[in-house]
Every structure is written in C-alpha cells, then in structure tokens.
Amino acid sequence: MVNRLILLITLLAAAGLIAIMNFFAPMELGPAGVLLFFTMVYVLAFGICTFLVRIFVGITDHRGLRKVDYVYAAILGLGPLMLLMVQSFGSFSFWTVGLIIIFEILACFMLKKVTSR
Secondary structure, eight states, X not given: OHHHHHHHHHHXXXXXXXXXXXXXXXXXXXXXXXXXXXXXXXXXXXXXXXXXXXHHHHHHOTTOOOHHHHHHHHHHHHHHHHHHHHHHHTOOOHXXXXXXXXXXXXXXXXXXXXXXX
C-alpha cells in the first residue's frame, strides 16, 4: 500500500514538474512557485531513491523493505535537491559536489548508528 502511494505521488510530482517547466517562466512563479518546484523535485527524487533502495534491498536482503529503508531513501533524495540548489546559487564545483556526497555518507552513517541501538 505504501509503495503504491509513493509511486502515485512520484508520478504526480513528475507531471507537476513537467507542467511547471513547460507553462511558466521562472520569473512568473514567485516565491510560492519556487517552493512548490523544489518540493516536487524532492518528492520525485524520494520516489526514485525508494525504487533504488527497494532494488538494493531485494538483491542483498530478501525480507523486504523496513521503515528505516524509507528513511534512507529520504536522506538520499536530498542529494539531487542540494545539487540543484547549489547550481541555482551559481557555486557548482567539484568541492560542493564532494561536500554533498560527504554529507550524504555522514547522514546515512548517523542513521545506521541510531537504528542499531
């Protein structure tokens, strides 16, 4: 049930992103439109990361997805959003990509430590 809901919301976010990018100029959106755009990007990235985590869990562990696997997908979904935000600020470089990767690794490590107790 949860997987179908995530799939539905991901497809709606993809359709919304396509609509926003085709029908509106960036200056027409305003602050609420930009917030909606970044929210849809995150939801789309979360859905894709959930699919990738499901594939990884299916290969390595045959018991199915647990609740913590959705949290891993949520953490990994922040990566593309942070890359897009850094690119919109105009400071996209190898250093920022490296720092975002380090942040993702540290967040996953912290989640592993918290859930192992």
